[in-house]
Amino acid sequence: MADVATLVEQARQGRPRAVARLITLVENAAPELREVMAALAPYSGRAYTVGLTGSPGVGKSTSTSALVSAYRRQGRRVGVLAVDPSSPFSGGALLGDRVRMQEHATDPEVFIRSMATRGHLGGLAWAAPQALRVLDGAGCDVILVETVGVGQSEVEIAAQADTSVVLLAPGMGDGIQAAKAGILEIGDVFVVNKADRDGADATARELNHMLGLGESRQAGDWRPPIVKTVAARGEGLDELVDSLEKHRAWLAETGELAARRRRRAAQEVEAITLAALRARIGDLRGDRHLDALAGRVAAGELDPYAAADRLVAELTS
Amino acid sequence: MADVATLVEQARQGRPRAVARLITLVENAAPELREVMAALAPYSGRAYTVGLTGSPGVGKSTSTSALVSAYRRQGRRVGVLAVDPSSPFSGGALLGDRVRMQEHATDPEVFIRSMATRGHLGGLAWAAPQALRVLDGAGCDVILVETVGVGQSEVEIAAQADTSVVLLAPGMGDGIQAAKAGILEIGDVFVVNKADRDGADATARELNHMLGLGESRQAGDWRPPIVKTVAARGEGLDELVDSLEKHRAWLAETGELAARRRRRAAQEVEAITLAALRARIGDLRGDRHLDALAGRVAAGELDPYAAADRLVAELTS
Known part of the structure; x- marks a missing residue:
């Protein structure tokens, strides 16, 4: 695959294949997206x-x-x-x-x-x-x-x-x-x-x-x-x-265009932030930590809020 | 409103009104849910x-x-x-x-x-x-x-x-x-x-x-x-x-019942954890911090991933 800088440059020139490949990266939530979005930011x-x-x-x-x-x-x-x-x-x-x-x-x-x-x-x-x-x-x-x-x-x-x-x-x-x-x-x-x-x-x-x-x-x-x-x-x-x-x-x-776009950007940033935090929970899960907590919840030993409290504490400390 | 302990006790006795009110608390994502779920955990x-x-x-x-x-x-x-x-x-x-x-x-x-x-x-x-x-x-x-x-x-x-x-x-x-x-x-x-x-x-x-x-x-x-x-x-x-x-x-x-219930509990705990983390982003937003970041993203000065990185860093440190 062409490197990201080249793809972005070709997309900027309006080359359809490059545009299509970048959107496929979005669809696949590919790790390259971070670089793509950084390169595209000035043109948004x-x-x-x-x-x-x-x-x-x-x-x-x-x-x-x-x-x-x-x-x-x-x-x-x-x-x-x-x-x-x-x-x-x-x-x-x-x-x-x-x-x-x-x-x-x-x-x-x-x-x-x-x-x-x-x-x-x-x-x-x-x-x-x-x-x-x-x-x-x-x-x-x-x-x-x-x-x-x-x-x-x-x-x-x-x-x-x-x-x-x-x-x-x-x-x-x-x-x-x-x-x-x-x-x-x-x-x-x-x-x-x-x-x-x-x-x-x-x-x-x-x-x-x-x-x-x-x-x-x-x-x-x-x-x-x-x-x-x-x-x-x-x-x-x-x-x-x-x-x-x-x-x-x-x-x-009326300034509403800028306001709408700021709201949209806020939602987008929030969603990416949550996805990143979720991935961290996934890492914890990889440690079988969430699994262990879930086992205790399923057994009725722990309620789901108490289990979530522990995860939040671990993620944010 | 009856206190949570009373409602849970009445629901445990199968009183329809108490059951209905507890589900309304779920629908409304009421703060009392935490207490309700803790009280119900042993009976799940x-x-x-x-x-x-x-x-x-x-x-x-x-x-x-x-x-x-x-x-x-x-x-x-x-x-x-x-x-x-x-x-x-x-x-x-x-x-x-x-x-x-x-x-x-x-x-x-x-x-x-x-x-x-x-x-x-x-x-x-x-x-x-x-x-x-x-x-x-x-x-x-x-x-x-x-x-x-x-x-x-x-x-x-x-x-x-x-x-x-x-x-x-x-x-x-x-x-x-x-x-x-x-x-x-x-x-x-x-x-x-x-x-x-x-x-x-x-x-x-x-x-x-x-x-x-x-x-x-x-x-x-x-x-x-x-x-x-x-x-x-x-x-x-x-x-x-x-x-x-x-x-x-x-x-x-086959043990699949316990496995399914553990998976379900894991999803539930994860969802509550994400909601709690989201609320923390909301608190940051209250500080107009997310708003400020979103403004820079909307202006093309920052890409959404870089903005999210900052929020994640602030939440998890």
């Missing part, structure tokens, strides 16, 4: 990141692809990261069926990557941000982060973007139900896709009502727009890009 | 825990309810814990629609509890085991842990049981797909429910093939049985209970 924070989330069937892939086209018409370099946090298996399977992305597959200014985030808890909290750092370092102007489902992990990922787009489609009452389960709160921009279908206006009205968009807001507050699109025909995409640019401008003007 | 490890998982529509609730009936016919005290790890909201909503559990609602020897596991990462790893400790302490002979979906978190919960039951139904190709996504590995006992429908034999055969059950195994290895049930009519339930008892006996004979 340039890309504008947009998260896309919504129930299955609302047309997320189609919308993502249409957004890529819209940004490409503006000459932007675009990254796409499709994250599947619910899949316990890594692999390219996800990308296999992303037929709608095919049209961008040969465009050297578009980087598309699927990422399954293995089994380990907390992995997501650092994996997605680090993949974003790679795409950012590769000179992407815009990075679209598409999540596969609408579970809690997916919402957390989408909420890590500069701007979060929540997609709905008409005639999907369960779309609204899913929205209720935590995704309305994170939406900066709402999209009613498949707006040529019956019920699109009703969905937009219902959404408008649920969001309380009719109510008065403080001057300077962001009022999430609802954009109607037919992504499969590219309709409404310019308006969506326009809404995204407005939100980006609002973020920058 | 008596209950036999069975995890039930499977795609929506396979009849998990109905099967759980039918299993409760089967165990009640044997005079056992039964606990049911329905866990919804994907819901970001806590609350009793889940229980509201569990109509099929109604028949057990007035049985003083049955404890039924739904638990939504808030937002925080790692919460699940300790919340479900601690709720099990409460039900165990309350003298349940058997505890059924039913998970709502088939995501990774659900599979992790089901895998924490002594015995994991994976449910499928005929005519649900996606059931098999879901099974492929990680749940076949954890199944100790498989159930083809709705076995009066067309395709039940085909589903059982397909499952048999996927599990490689036709292949020879080492003597002493567990061979997961496939049990056909019509849970709504109680058919096949005695056979299922019989399979569970056989697995339980196998676990005990």
Whole structure:
């Protein structure tokens, strides 16, 4: 394998293979990541990141692809990261069926990557941000982060973007139900896709009502727009890009962009810190110390808090 | 509120309100938990825990309810814990629609509890085991842990049981797909429910093939049985209970029961340890130290690993 410095340099030049290999390092939680992230740090924070989330069937892939086209018409370099946090298996399977992305597959200014985030808890909290750092370092102007489902992990990922787009489609009452389960709160921009279908206006009205968009807001507050699109025909995409640019401008003007990025960095640092501490517990476990404590807990001789107290004391002294 | 010692004593006597209040303490990650778990430790490890998982529509609730009936016919005290790890909201909503559990609602020897596991990462790893400790302490002979979906978190919960039951139904190709996504590995006992429908034999055969059950195994290895049930009519339930008892006996004979419980205790202790360490990072954050580091990371002056190194050094020195 090429050394890390070379890979990072090639990724910086926008070489797709190098970008792909760096993201594989992220996916594998490779020890080289430390060096990769150190090399990329000076080039971070340039890309504008947009998260896309919504129930299955609302047309997320189609919308993502249409957004890529819209940004490409503006000459932007675009990254796409499709994250599947619910899949316990890594692999390219996800990308296999992303037929709608095919049209961008040969465009050297578009980087598309699927990422399954293995089994380990907390992995997501650092994996997605680090993949974003790679795409950012590769000179992407815009990075679209598409999540596969609408579970809690997916919402957390989408909420890590500069701007979060929540997609709905008409005639999907369960779309609204899913929205209720935590995704309305994170939406900066709402999209009613498949707006040529019956019920699109009703969905937009219902959404408008649920969001309380009719109510008065403080001057300077962001009022999430609802954009109607037919992504499969590219309709409404310019308006969506326009809404995204407005939100980006609002973020920058109000200082919210910097604040969001600081919060994101704090979460990322915390997650790496916890992973490092966990590895130290693992070292203790290697000493069979955790095993011995666990044996006593399983036997009812010790409660799990008392056992944890001992580990914390050993780690922090 | 009654003091913890009184609550634990009442729960030990099987008083439903006390059991419910202790599980609420678990759900809320209340500070009193430390005392509760210390008081319960000597009474842990008596209950036999069975995890039930499977795609929506396979009849998990109905099967759980039918299993409760089967165990009640044997005079056992039964606990049911329905866990919804994907819901970001806590609350009793889940229980509201569990109509099929109604028949057990007035049985003083049955404890039924739904638990939504808030937002925080790692919460699940300790919340479900601690709720099990409460039900165990309350003298349940058997505890059924039913998970709502088939995501990774659900599979992790089901895998924490002594015995994991994976449910499928005929005519649900996606059931098999879901099974492929990680749940076949954890199944100790498989159930083809709705076995009066067309395709039940085909589903059982397909499952048999996927599990490689036709292949020879080492003597002493567990061979997961496939049990056909019509849970709504109680058919096949005695056979299922019989399979569970056989697995339980196998676990005990081979020492695997103790090994599984030690592994589970190790995970639980590790999760509590990480939560405690995380709280310490939070204290540092209160000092605005993490914030300052995050600001430098967001500005590209520091990479996230270098920032994490500093936090680890401060926590562990």
